[in-house]
Amino acid sequence: MYADRIRHPALQQKLMPASDAASLFRDGMTVGMSGFTRAGDAKALPLALVERACREPFSLTLLTGASLGNDSDGLMANAGLLARRMPFQADAALRHKINNGEVMFIDQHLSETAEQLRSGALHPVDIAVIEAVAITEDGGIVPTMAVGNSASFVQQAKQIIVELNLSAPLALEGLHDIYVPQPRPGRAPIPLVEPGQRIGTTAIPVDPARIAAIVVTASPDSPSNVLPPDEETDAIARHVIAFLEGEVAAGRMTEKLLPLQAGIGTIANAVLHGLTQSSFRDLTMYSEVLQDSAIELLDSGQLALASASSITLSAAKHEHFLRNLERYRERIVLRPQEISNHPEIVRRLGIIGLNTALEFDIYGNVNSTHVGGTHMMNGIGGSGDFARNGELAIFVSKSVAKDGAISSVVPMVAHVDHTEHDVDVLVTEWGLADLRGLAPRERALLIIERCAHPSYRPALLAYYEEALRRGGQTPHVLEKALSWHEQYWLYGSMNYKNLSI
Numbered sequence: 001m002y003a004d005r006i007r008h009p010a011l012q013q014k015l016m017p018a019s020d021a022a023s024l025f026r027d028g029m030t031v032g033m034s035g036f037t038r039a040g041d042a043k044a045l046p047l048a049l050v051e052r053a054c055r056e057p058f059s060l061t062l063l064t065g066a067s068l069g070n071d072s073d074g075l076m077a078n079a080g081l082l083a084r085r086m087p088f089q090a091d092a093a094l095r096h097k098i099n100n101g102e103v104m105f106i107d108q109h110l111s112e113t114a115e116q117l118r119s120g121a122l123h124p125v126d127i128a129v130i131e132a133v134a135i136t137e138d139g140g141i142v143p144t145m146a147v148g149n150s151a152s153f154v155q156q157a158k159q160i161i162v163e164l165n166l167s168a169p170l171a172l173e174g175l176h177d178i179y180v181p182q183p184r185p186g187r188a189p190i191p192l193v194e195p196g197q198r199i200g201t202t203a204i205p206v207d208p209a210r211i212a213a214i215v216v217t218a219s220p221d222s223p224s225n226v227l228p229p230d231e232e233t234d235a236i237a238r239h240v241i242a243f244l245e246g247e248v249a250a251g252r253m254t255e256k257l258l259p260l261q262a263g264i265g266t267i268a269n270a271v272l273h274g275l276t277q278s279s280f281r282d283l284t285m286y287s288e289v290l291q292d293s294a295i296e297l298l299d300s301g302q303l304a305l306a307s308a309s310s311i312t313l314s315a316a317k318h319e320h321f322l323r324n325l326e327r328y329r330e331r332i333v334l335r336p337q338e339i340s341n342h343p344e345i346v347r348r349l350g351i352i353g354l355n356t357a358l359e360f361d362i363y364g365n366v367n368s369t370h371v372g373g374t375h376m377m378n379g380i381g382g383s384g385d386f387a388r389n390g391e392l393a394i395f396v397s398k399s400v401a402k403d404g405a406i407s408s409v410v411p412m413v414a415h416v417d418h419t420e421h422d423v424d425v426l427v428t429e430w431g432l433a434d435l436r437g438l439a440p441r442e443r444a445l446l447i448i449e450r451c452a453h454p455s456y457r458p459a460l461l462a463y464y465e466e467a468l469r470r471g472g473q474t475p476h477v478l479e480k481a482l483s484w485h486e487q488y489w490l491y492g493s494m495n496y497k498n499l500s501i
Helices: 009-014 018-022 044-055 072-078 092-099 113-119 150-156 231-249 266-277 292-300 315-323 343-349 383-389 440-451 457-470 483-491
Strands: 030-033 060-063 082-086 127-132 159-165 211-217 260-262 283-286 303-308 332-334 352-356 359-361 392-396 425-428 431-434
Touching (some): 018 044, 044 072, 044 159, 044 211, 072 092, 082 092, 113 150, 127 150, 231 392, 260 266, 266 292, 266 392, 283 292, 292 303, 292 315, 343 383, 383 392, 425 440, 431 440
Parallel strands (some): 030 127, 060 082, 159 211, 260 283, 260 352, 303 332, 392 425
Antiparallel strands (some): 425 431
């Protein structure tokens, strides 16, 4: 049965229903599940674990690559199954549990989870649950639309459960490049010097004896929920393109640019979509996720090749991708996320990082994660890996949110994910601020003038002028620095008429 998918004959004996595989889990275990930005995640095991937890309460520490699809995070959280969760999530129900203190969430740079597991800083993985296209003759696990942390989970887990997904075509085999860095100290350099280079294997190596169960599913990945470009994201894209054209004109890069990275989400996807209207050619991507815009750039011929850890697409684009998979096979590589996000490689390749900010302040500090400084949204993801180590760190945001009640440009961010030292360029629909080579006082005026919404600029300038009278390398009026967030908390608006400046 499934001979084309399970090519190691002895493993045929490991086939079992998801409910039987769920009985292998014990209270307090650390579990590593495949899945990265709603792609390549286990579908059957989370549901089976939820059903078991409803009859027999128990809880787990859950590690993944990034967010899961199919509402799995929310279902597991609501069933009381999640005691601890890392390193990223994007589920409303789980977010509620996290912000209520019911689930302990550890927000990590996506390149760090595998390293902390390898060093013993995190509890070892007891069971790994990995979605697969197939199992090879020697027991190797062929991932589906994402690699994430799967290779590291498999390397460490005492037991491995494979979810064989029949909805994932066998033609995905060969898309992956599995490479795990050597232990430290004495680790050799990772031998990757070009975005499309292959340095590993097409399957995750594993001793077949450690595969405890194989569960068959046929459920597709959840489609991406990014919104189409709008007038504001189109304006942001135009600013970014004009800036990159200026970099080419200044001789700092060619029309091929440098390898591109784009974080998950509507705005970053829309900016990459805008590149289809640009004059850039033979582009490359070295990113953690490929969204609809990457496929559009491949189809337009402007993107020569793309390396990532997952492919997360809308329903229509997913169908298009699978229907034309042979066209993409030689132009896409899927890697473990510790390789797609590795600081050594990001620095070597000179990545242009394009990520989204919730808010940024007048000196260039960026908050990517915490609404109002306290409530977790999704997580830092890979933005820090690329901002700190890339050639250019570009952060984009619409200038206001909640119909203008919130300014994305504030005197001081209420939570710092990326300090001013790691941020090169800030962009909203109103303009772009190139912060390179500028002191804090120079940055402030440029950010206010170029990026802030006009209705908030007078209040920002008033704050800055009062701060200047206090003095300092980075002037602030500390008792008023977070007053904008306080005003929103009290009155539901940061509107400058209510601000005490």
